[in-house]
Amino acid sequence: MVVVLMVFAGRLVHIQVIKADHYAAKAEEVRLTTVDIPTTRGAITDASGNPLAMSVETRTVFVDPVTVLDDERDKVIDELTQRFDLERADVAAKVGDESSRYKEIAQDVAPEKWKKLKEVGLTGVGALPDYKRVYPEETGAADVLGFTGADGHGLEGLEAVLDDTLAGEPGKQQVEVGSSGVRIPMADGLTQEPVPGKDVRLTLDRDIQWHASQALNERAEELDAVGGSAIVMRPTGEILAMADFPTYDRSEFSEAPAKARLNGAVSEAFEPGSTNKVITLAGALEEGLTTPDSVYTVPYSMQIHDRTFKDDHFHETQRLTLNGILAQSSNVGTIKVGQQLGKQRLYDYLRKFGFGEPTGLDLPGENAGILADPDDWWGTQLPTISFGQGLSVNAAQMASVYATIANDGVRVEPSIVAGTVSEEGGLDPSAAPPRERVVSSQTAQELSRMLEAVTGEHGTAQAARIPGYRVAGKTGTANRVDPETGTYNGGYTAMFVGFAPADDPELVVQVVLHNPKGEYYGGQAAAPVFTDIMSFALKSEKVQPSGTEPPNIRLFGNG
Incomplete structure (x- = not known):
């Protein structure tokens, strides 16, 4: 038994002292991943600079069911249901599902709307930055301009033809991923600044x-x-x-x-x-x-x-x-x-x-x-x-x-x-x-x-x-x-x-x-x-x- 214990002790010393840095680096590699940071798509304007297509900053609101406080659970469900005009049963199901720490509640939320919700101070409710493509009404240029897909890239029309110019380059950030899959941004993890897309000016009036x-x-x-x-x-x-x-x-x-x-x-x-x-x-x-x-x-x-x-x-x-x-x-x-x-x-x-x-x-x-x-x-x-x-x-x-x-x-x-x-x-x-x-x-x-x-x-x-x-x-x-x-x-x-x-x-x-x-x-x-x-x-x-x-x-x- 003494010999066996000595073998285990020697192995622990080898892992925790001699090879500590090596195994720590390996563990960090497993936990770290690189994610894209959204960037602003360039606007399309007419010859005078009037916008025909533009991107506006939005938020994607989510809930982390694990961190929602028990005494706030009903309040979280009520606030999310009322503010985003959702079915209460659907929101309650997401708030109660602790199998995941990220449950999306609403997309394309105006920053002002998120700010008012944030001021309520609900634990477990967060938001991620994003951008939404909008087209001013009554331009009559839909067939020329086309549109973008859910990923923000052009699918038809000038949005597709000029995609490389308009899209810009997303930034890169390292995040640490916990065992439950939740992403934790690192303070020094920004590896590439996002580059906004260029605005394109057309000859249209x-x-x-x-x-x-x-x-x-x-x-x-x-x-x-x-x-x-x-x-x-x-x-x-x-x-x-x-x-x-x-x-x-x-x-x-x-x-x-x-x-x-x-x-x-x-x-x-x-x-x-x-x-x-x-x-x-x-x-x-x-x-x-x-x-x-x-x-x-x-x-x-x-x-x-x-x-x-x-x-x-x-x-x-x-x-x-x-x-x-x-x-x-x-x-x-x-x-x-x-x-x-x-x-x-x-x-x-x-x-x-x-x-x-x-x-x-x-x-x-x-x-x-x-x-x-x-x-x-x-x-x-x-x-x-x-x-x-x-x-x-x-x-x-x-x-x-x-x-x-x-x-x-x-x-x-x-x-x-x-x-x-x-x-x-x-x-x-x-x-x-x-x-x-x-x-x-x-x-x-x-x-x-x-x-x-x-x-x-x-x-x-x-x-x-x-x-x-x-x-x-x-x-x-x-x-x-x-x-x-x-x-x-x-x-x-x-x-x-x-x-x-x-x-x-x-x-x-x-x-x-x-x-x-x-x-x-x-x-x-x-x-x-x-x-x-x-x-x-x-x-x-x-x-x-x-x-x-x-x-x-x-x-x-x-x-």
Whole structure:
């Protein structure tokens, strides 16, 4: 027995004296763990710094059932039940469950609310810091901004695209974990300070965004459209508003169908219809094949191979200038111009104006549309593409075409992120978007005058006029393909896109309505929305009325 006791004593001396430091370190390793300390997600603001998405500090309130005093148990249950509007039985079950020392009671609790509860002095009730993502109401930008998940990271929209910039880096802290699993923060356990995310400033204007959303939604609901979009942008590509219909409530995003969460301004591809005619005419003008006053004989219909092409409304054979072809949106006249230009050159100009490739906005779900290689065009594809059938685009691409004309022929890739905000509050601007001259200044000015005739006395969009301002633009009405049959039985897409003031362009507005009922021509369905949005945007931007009279444009030839 003496020998056995001596062995045990020697072993104790070895563990507690000789190897004491070693085993203490091992024990500490078992008890210690590293946890994340939440950090603030950067805000998303409009161009003036108005918040569109922001993070607010909150608390997660919990109870440690082991430390709740017996004589306070009922008071703890009552206070938690009343302050957080909970079922008393559920709270009582958590307070009485001593199998865990951490029972979550409420999330997203305002700091002021927690402070008042803390002042009651209840033993066993605590709170952990956290952050909640909030979106100011009535911005109309849900489809653009997207939302974050429960972990605070972006799931859709700009929240997802800009997640690395907005999220920041959480801090790291060592905590000691007891046998019951409760975490005990260590006074010197902070191993990494949390780094807040950066604020991102967009080119959007909060007021214009809201108004565009309201005007679009009202008209889309009035005409029972299945979808639609509205874009306001500067000729230099900065997007001031990007509204979509249908949309959704971000506070209940999990209940919204996927289609309602898509940003249709970039995800919905459609045939551009007559809004595409401006590219055909731009190419012919730029190549010196025609002039605004060149006269064409335009019948109501013409036969090409096995197809008969017609204008929208019957008319006797007319003598129209190039101005008149665009003002009256003649399909037949545009086909004749397209034949002058030829398929290769038409394709080249479509590409120069940005078709068949992403816009550069880098928004989720973008559909770059379809533009077939000219070597694959069959007999009637040159005529159809010349007036806007047989290819597809998204709304942002089409808006960029008219921005290019308004910008004196120079295309600037559309942009929506102005930059990030530095710690000092200044703007660190995003890289300048690519620029390319597509047509000459002369061609752009000629097109502007021609587009102004569209809103004139003999044009197709008199509903797009705005008192005091000269307006240039184009209607579009395109057949929609039925995805089930592959035929043009899916209704219509109504469009209007234009800029103002036509004599000194400041703003471009694009409106698209998918399958409106009753009124479906672009001049009837979409032009009034254009007028509403453009009128508001001009006033909001304090754009002065036009100081010049519209030019006298010759639409008809002699004889």
